[in-house]
Amino acid sequence: xxxxxxxxxxxxxxxxxxxxxxxxxxxxxxxxxxxxxxxxxxxxxxxxxxxxxxxxxxxxxxxxxxxxxxxxxxxxxxxxxxxxxxxxxxxxxxxxxxxxxxxxxxxxxxxxxxxxxxxxxxxxxxxxxxxxxxxxxxxxxxxxxxxxxxxxxxxxxxxxxxxxxxxxxxxxxxxxxxxxxxxxxxxxxxxxxxxxxxxxxxxxxxxxxxxxxxxxxxxxxxxxxxxxxxxxxxxxxxxxxxxxxxxxxxxxxxxxxxxxxxxxxxxxxxxxxxxxxxxxxxxxxxxxxxxxxxxxxxxxxxxxxxxxxxxxxxxxxxxxxxxxxxxxxxxxxxxxxxxxxxxxxxxxxxxxxxxxxxxxxxxxxxxxxxxxxxxxxxxxxxxxxxxxxxxxxxxxxxxxxxxx
Amino acid sequence: xxxxxxxxxxxxxxxxxxxxxxxxxxxxxxxxxxxxxxxxxxxxxxxxxxxxxxxxxxxxxxxxxxxxxxxxxxxxxxxxxxxxxxxxxxxxxxxxxxxxxxxxxxxxxxxxxxxxxxxxxxxxxxxxxxxxxxxxxxxxxxxxxxxxxxxxxxxxxxxxxxxxxx
Numbered sequence: 001x002x003x004x005x006x007x008x009x010x011x012x013x014x015x016x017x018x019x020x021x022x023x024x025x026x027x028x029x030x031x032x033x034x035x036x037x038x039x040x041x042x043x044x045x046x047x048x049x050x051x052x053x054x055x056x057x058x059x060x061x062x063x064x065x066x067x068x069x070x071x072x073x074x075x076x077x078x079x080x081x082x083x084x085x086x087x088x089x090x091x092x093x094x095x096x097x098x099x100x101x102x103x104x105x106x107x108x109x110x111x112x113x114x115x116x117x118x119x120x121x122x123x124x125x126x127x128x129x130x131x132x133x134x135x136x137x138x139x140x141x142x143x144x145x146x147x148x149x150x151x152x153x154x155x156x157x158x159x160x161x162x163x164x165x166x167x168x169x170x171x172x173x174x175x176x177x178x179x180x181x182x183x184x185x186x187x188x189x190x191x192x193x194x195x196x197x198x199x200x201x202x203x204x205x206x207x208x209x210x211x212x213x214x215x216x217x218x219x220x221x222x223x224x225x226x227x228x229x230x231x232x233x234x235x236x237x238x239x240x241x242x243x244x245x246x247x248x249x250x251x252x253x254x255x256x257x258x259x260x261x262x263x264x265x266x267x268x269x270x271x272x273x274x275x276x277x278x279x280x281x282x283x284x285x286x287x288x289x290x291x292x293x294x295x296x297x298x299x300x301x302x303x304x305x306x307x308x309x310x311x312x313x314x315x316x317x318x319x320x321x322x323x324x325x326x327x328x329x330x331x332x333x334x335x336x337x338x339x340x341x342x343x344x345x346x347x348x349x350x351x352x353x354x355x356x357x358x359x360x361x362x363x364x365x366x367x368x369x370x371x372x373x374x375x376x377x378x379x380x381x382x383x384x385x386x387x388x389x390x391x392x393x394x395x396x397x398x399x400x401x402x403x404x
Numbered sequence: 405x406x407x408x409x410x411x412x413x414x415x416x417x418x419x420x421x422x423x424x425x426x427x428x429x430x431x432x433x434x435x436x437x438x439x440x441x442x443x444x445x446x447x448x449x450x451x452x453x454x455x456x457x458x459x460x461x462x463x464x465x466x467x468x469x470x471x472x473x474x475x476x477x478x479x480x481x482x483x484x485x486x487x488x489x490x491x492x493x494x495x496x497x498x499x500x501x502x503x504x505x506x507x508x509x510x511x512x513x514x515x516x517x518x519x520x521x522x523x524x525x526x527x528x529x530x531x532x533x534x535x536x537x538x539x540x541x542x543x544x545x546x547x548x549x550x551x552x553x554x555x556x557x558x559x560x561x562x563x564x565x566x567x568x569x570x
Contacts, residue, residue: 030517031517032517093459094532115459118496120459120496211461212459212460212461263551264551265551265552266460266533266534266535266550266552267457267459267460267461267533267534268533269534270531270533287531289529289533289550294529318528319528320523320524320528320531338520340521340524342521342524342528343521345520370517370518371517371520391517
């Protein structure tokens, strides 16, 4: 009850700030509130909690990637550190965002993509900090290939190594030279044993996957990364697939998450989300506009992704539900997504205490009246938080009540 | 060194500005209300509205085909709307349109940071995937093509419009 009223207070104060911000807010043809490098100007913000409870943020603002930390759950932050001296042509695709993992030893690994040329070919750059985020090593390409790479995902394995996966166009030209049609891009991966300083040679996990959506990455256990991605199935059907690795160097089979039958030759810019509970349940949420179903959906698997439950729809279909995110936290699984009513965007949340078999009624936990980043979930091992960057109201970290 | 840097910046700036300066084509800012304004101005005429973006792979393939389609069919109004998330890039958008033979089409570019609201005005169910083509008949009936359009399908639709008007 206390938690619920805390949530209500937070939601109320957010609305208040919204109203105040709106009064002074004027039309601005940008997705960011300002053009400088500070957090309030960010268009994309990615959170990660360290094992000591420190919140770390990596954000995109003013053509830079910056990092700062908070010891008081986002109320105040350390002086931001920019990871590059020069301004970068950062990938501003809707699903692009900096990736951050914080090791138990305090090391920080980052990856993000830039546009390297006028044709918008991407390049994934990586760096790390070994001094608690005070400085970052020179940016390094995650792979030596010069073909386009985008949508990197980073995950921290149980042994402290960093696993990276991304979308990579390197197989396109060789296929075309052989006179073959090449669709989409390859899902590539690599790992780092030294906290993100050097990555192993990039290897292909699955070819001909969708080229413009974020990946969902989690671990089924130590050394067993799992990736959920928008695949291109037979006939150009861009439905979701899951792959469980046998170990960080051995990709597994591709299994279909759902048969949505979305045949489209386009960039949905709308990737999936994956989380795996300590009991081993795979929670997946995604967007489709297929013949079989349209909208946001959730399904779970209890056999390591070989089969999935029937998809359940999320959100109100007349309110354009978007950007689903799921996280199996210490007190159950939480799911959030955005809805838009014609004037304001709200984040709705629901919770499951039975491994995703049943979910609470959706509750609106935050809203804003201008553009916003995707809603993300992050856990400090105690509670689950909504992490949400908004243009009008700045950055918000909101604890989500457990519904009990 | 500083002077060298300044010269480089000037050079890059003029290079970036060049395509715009050379071409008379206009990119109209697409903001709140633009959708209805556009619909009103084409009412009663068969209209092809195409949503695209500079970073969209399939769009790069489709744009020149649409350019040729427009050249072959003066009887249809062609409206191109660059619907990438802002920061949208007018220079890059203009260059791609010119190259595809679409410089003389009615060209718009999303210019409101609140892209969800713009899309909601166009079609509440559209989540921003591009390319996307809307074929608007004389009576206002809309046919939506998700993903790359096949030119023969566009030709067939246009033939039906001619039959309907007889």
